[in-house]
Amino acid sequence: MAVAQPTFDLTGRLPPQNLDAERSLLGCMLLANESIDEIGDLIQPQNFYSDAHQRIADTIFRLYETKYGGIDAVTVAEELEKHKELDEIGGVLYLSEIQDTVPHAAHAKYYANIIRDKFIQRTLKEACTTILRDIFDEPQETQELLQKAEQLIFQILEQRGAADKLEIRDILMDAFDEISRRSEQEGGTSGQSTGFQDLDSLTSGLQKSELIIIAARPSMGKTAFACNIAQAVSQNAKAERDQSTQNQLDTAVPTNGVLLFSLEQSKLELAERLLCSFGKIDGHKLRQGELDSDERMRLLEASGRLSELPIFIDDQPSRSMAEIGAICRRVKRRYGVGLVIVDYLQLIEPDDRKAPREQQVARIARRLKALAKEMNIPVIALAQLNRGVELREDKRPRLADLRESGAIEQDADLVMFLHRPEAYDPADKPGLAELIVAKHRNGPTGIVPLTWRKECMRFENFSGVYEPEGGHGF
Numbered sequence: 001m002a003v004a005q006p007t008f009d010l011t012g013r014l015p016p017q018n019l020d021a022e023r024s025l026l027g028c029m030l031l032a033n034e035s036i037d038e039i040g041d042l043i044q045p046q047n048f049y050s051d052a053h054q055r056i057a058d059t060i061f062r063l064y065e066t067k068y069g070g071i072d073a074v075t076v077a078e079e080l081e082k083h084k085e086l087d088e089i090g091g092v093l094y095l096s097e098i099q100d101t102v103p104h105a106a107h108a109k110y111y112a113n114i115i116r117d118k119f120i121q122r123t124l125k126e127a128c129t130t131i132l133r134d135i136f137d138e139p140q141e142t143q144e145l146l147q148k149a150e151q152l153i154f155q156i157l158e159q160r161g162a163a164d165k166l167e168i169r170d171i172l173m174d175a176f177d178e179i180s181r182r183s184e185q186e187g188g189t190s191g192q193s194t195g196f197q198d199l200d201s202l203t204s205g206l207q208k209s210e211l212i213i214i215a216a217r218p219s220m221g222k223t224a225f226a227c228n229i230a231q232a233v234s235q236n237a238k239a240e241r242d243q244s245t246q247n248q249l250d251t252a253v254p255t256n257g258v259l260l261f262s263l264e265q266s267k268l269e270l271a272e273r274l275l276c277s278f279g280k281i282d283g284h285k286l287r288q289g290e291l292d293s294d295e296r297m298r299l300l301e302a303s304g305r306l307s308e309l310p311i312f313i314d315d316q317p318s319r320s321m322a323e324i325g326a327i328c329r330r331v332k333r334r335y336g337v338g339l340v341i342v343d344y345l346q347l348i349e350p351d352d353r354k355a356p357r358e359q360q361v362a363r364i365a366r367r368l369k370a371l372a373k374e375m376n377i378p379v380i381a382l383a384q385l386n387r388g389v390e391l392r393e394d395k396r397p398r399l400a401d402l403r404e405s406g407a408i409e410q411d412a413d414l415v416m417f418l419h420r421p422e423a424y425d426p427a428d429k430p431g432l433a434e435l436i437v438a439k440h441r442n443g444p445t446g447i448v449p450l451t452w453r454k455e456c457m458r459f460e461n462f463s464g465v466y467e468p469e470g471g472h473g474f
Contacts, residue, residue, distance in 0.1 A: 016121035017049035018114050025111035026053060027102035029060050030095070033071050035108035036064050043112045047119040052089040055080065056098075073099045120156060127152040150326050192339060192378065195232025197461050198448045202437060203414065206233070206339065206378040210441075211369040211411055213345070215383040215402055216418035217390065221433065222382045223265065224457040225418060226341050227273050229380065230258040233339045234309040241310070256338025256377075257310025259331050261324060263347035267315045274311075277458040278302040284455065310335065320349040321367040328375060337377060342368070344382035345408070362407030369411040383408060385417070395424050399438050415439035420452055433459060 025043070028035045045058040059079050063071050073095040080086040089095070131149045191205030206212065206229075216222050237256045262270055276283040279302030281295050291299065312331055316323075324342065331337050342348065345368070350360035365381075372379040385401045397417035402408050409415060417436040421428040435448040449462040 015049070015125060016118045018118050019050060019053075021111045021114040021118075022048050022050055022053045023098050023101070024103055025108060025115060026056055026060070027098045027100075028105045028108035028111065029057075030072050030076065030099040031102050032105040032108070033064065035105060036060065036071075038109050039112035042109065042116055047115055049118065049122070052094075055085050055089050056095070059083075059085075123156050124153075127156060150323075192233050193236060194229045196228075196435075196448065196450065196459070199435060199437075202446055202448060203440065203443060206380075207413070207442070208376050208378060209373045210378050210413040211365070211372050212378055212380045212414040212416070213383050213402075213408055213412040214380060214416050214418065215385050215397065217385050217397075217423075220418045220420055220423060221452060221457070221459065222418060223262075223270075223343055224273060224277065225435075225459050226260070226343055226380060226382055227270065227277055227457075228459050230260055230311055230339070230341060231274065231278060231309070234258045234311045237310050237338055238308060256336050257312060258339045258341065259312045259328060259337050260314070260341045260343065261319060261327075262313060262315045262343050263317055263319060264343060265315065267313050270313055270315070273457050274306055275299060275302050276456045278306055280453070280456050280458065282455045283457050312337075317347070318349045320351065321364055321371075322351070324348070325367070325371055325374075328371060332375060337375065339378055339380065340371070340375070341380045342382065344384060346384055358407055362410075365408045365411040369413075390424075395419065395421070396434070397436060397438070409439060412439060413441040432462075 025039070029039075040061075043057075045054045045061060048054045048057055056076065059076050060071060063075060063079055073092065077086055077092045077095050080089060086092070127149075130152065131145070134145060134148065191203070191207040193200050193205050194203075214222055214225060234257050237258075240256065260270070265273075272283070272286060275281065276286060279295075279298040281291070281299055281302070285291055285295065286299075312335065314327055319327075328337060328340055345364060346361070348364050351363060352360065355363075368379055368381055383402060385397050389395055389397050389401045396419050399409055399415065401417075402415075415438050417434075417438055419434040419436060421432060421434075422430045431452055431454075433450040433452040435450055437445045437448065439445065451460040451462050452458075453460060
């Protein structure tokens, strides 16, 4: 016997709204013009439900931009009359009623929050209606429907209200808290340690809210380098979690792990890379199935240790920024995320495929930076360099070698290039890698030497004599 499913009849129901709050807020703005500044970043004319109230609010905001005061029922009525809208909102009498029936002008922000909440609820209702219409009227793939639904919902979640702290004294208190935290850090690393001492010394670690670009020509080791950083950050996160769990006797302590988006390689390929790097195992022998007993033991040990690290991998190709943002928020809520890595930037699906490529990349870079700020964590994006670097005698990359360089360079806080001389000449400093810090918004630039162990796809701290300007070291 079929079970009857509950139904919801929305026929005749008004969308969420509060006309009393709308009238009260308009009255506050007419009676006390300074309240417009209090709610200007919370509310917009289109947030009102009543068409008449939208027209009145739009007129008030427009007048305030030019007059900065002297706005009341008379001046608003005059402006509405100029645009032939006065009768449509109820005339001078309705404006006077609004101004004369304000409960309290000091409650403007309270009324604005009510209006904004009702607007968000209406927007949510419209999004749900769109989703239902797409399901029944426009047959689409399930995955496509899910992506569209998630994008609509997160667009609502991302709506912003007023900034919590604007006064310099509040900001300075936060700044001193951060300075105190840095002074307690060992080794002068205020951000997350990359595991590379010279790089941490130059950058003070990976900083919150920063967009970090790691670029190179193909086969230079971008993914391997990103995996090395992911390993270091996740190991630190696990250590912090274990310490917190021990202190709090709570096994549900969230981690600040690493979320890695692999748009080019599969999860299996990345897992093998991590195993080889972690266990210092020859990748070629692993793929050929030629490991000896000692290497098999190291592989099992590496697998056991890696399985305990808070590393999350998404390997779906052609991810859009909307999808990447949604996944980041879900993983952060469920597990905690301290670092996001995207491999690589040029493979992110653009929102508008018809736009010029430079505009597409500019929008992607801007949204990656916005994601870093929103989640308050560093975001690393790997990027490809153009062929221009190979046409020069000096093969060291420059900022101009970035594909769509202007767009990426503008939004990035830190731009680093990986360069291995032996990639062009096997006899030129074999095993040496240079990490060229070409842009550092908040610190110095320079060249960080690294050791490249090709057999296990691993970068390590450099040890030896190195002269980056043509010396005979290494």
